[in-house]
Amino acid sequence: MSVARITKSARTPGSVIVISAPSGSGKSTLVKRLMASVPGLVFSVSYTTRPRRRGERHGKDYFFVSREQFGRMVAAKEFVEWADVHGQWYGTSEQQIRKAQQAGKDVLLDIDVQGHSQVRRRLPDAVSIFLLPPSYRELERRLHERHSDAPEVIRRRLQNARREITRWREYDFLVVNHRLSSALRSLQAVVEAVRVRRQAQQQRAREIQKTFGGKDE
Numbered sequence: 001m002s003v004a005r006i007t008k009s010a011r012t013p014g015s016v017i018v019i020s021a022p023s024g025s026g027k028s029t030l031v032k033r034l035m036a037s038v039p040g041l042v043f044s045v046s047y048t049t050r051p052r053r054r055g056e057r058h059g060k061d062y063f064f065v066s067r068e069q070f071g072r073m074v075a076a077k078e079f080v081e082w083a084d085v086h087g088q089w090y091g092t093s094e095q096q097i098r099k100a101q102q103a104g105k106d107v108l109l110d111i112d113v114q115g116h117s118q119v120r121r122r123l124p125d126a127v128s129i130f131l132l133p134p135s136y137r138e139l140e141r142r143l144h145e146r147h148s149d150a151p152e153v154i155r156r157r158l159q160n161a162r163r164e165i166t167r168w169r170e171y172d173f174l175v176v177n178h179r180l181s182s183a184l185r186s187l188q189a190v191v192e193a194v195r196v197r198r199q200a201q202q203q204r205a206r207e208i209q210k211t212f213g214g215k216d217e
Contacts (some may be wrong), residue, residue: 012203013101014040015194016123018109020116021131022161024143026177030131031110033180034187041191042105044097047073050088081111081118094122106194113167120170127194129187130171134178
């Protein structure tokens with residue numbers, strides 16, 4: 001299924017869409033498929049202080065910066081959200097988001113529940129999606145079947161999931177990833193809905209109104 005780009009004025013900024021989920025819910029896979037299937041949607045690349053891994057590219061996977069530069073950006077309030085994750089800092093640049101929006105692109109942010117709370121304060125018009133697993137047992141099964149984490153890491157991820165799952169009320173849309181195909185269709189439908197919000201279509205509506213000879217009240 002492909003989502004067509006809803007027509008809007010070139011002067012209309014894009015929207016910000018946040019997606020969060022407990023680890024093992026299938027978020028990374030769904031985000032990749034959503035990005036591949038929806039035109040006009042760009043992924044927000046985070047800044048980080050962690051070392052670059054083999055194969056990673058600056059500006060594509062992350063913006064790799066020193067702790068000093070990151071600290072200056074925090075002090076200058078350049079991030080819509082940032083966090084210390086296992087001793088390394090990660091943040092989302094407001095300038096990067098605004099630039100994409102002004103180009104008419106919708107921006108997708110893949111961040112955790114703490115980051116979502118920060119984004120809500122800085123960008124109140126942002127739309128948020130919480131991705132849920134069908135159940136605790138199913139999440140546990142998926143984490144074990146990935147064969148990528150040690151048992152203690154899996155236990156920690158499940159403990160974190162117990163806390164994160166309680167935050168679902170803070171989100172605008174809830175998508176249960178029972179099957180990838182149906183979850184992807186739901187995410188595409190959310191993007192479609194975001195693109196026909198009044199905020200996204202108001203400039204076009206004014207332009208249409210002008211053709212009727214009426215005044216913009």
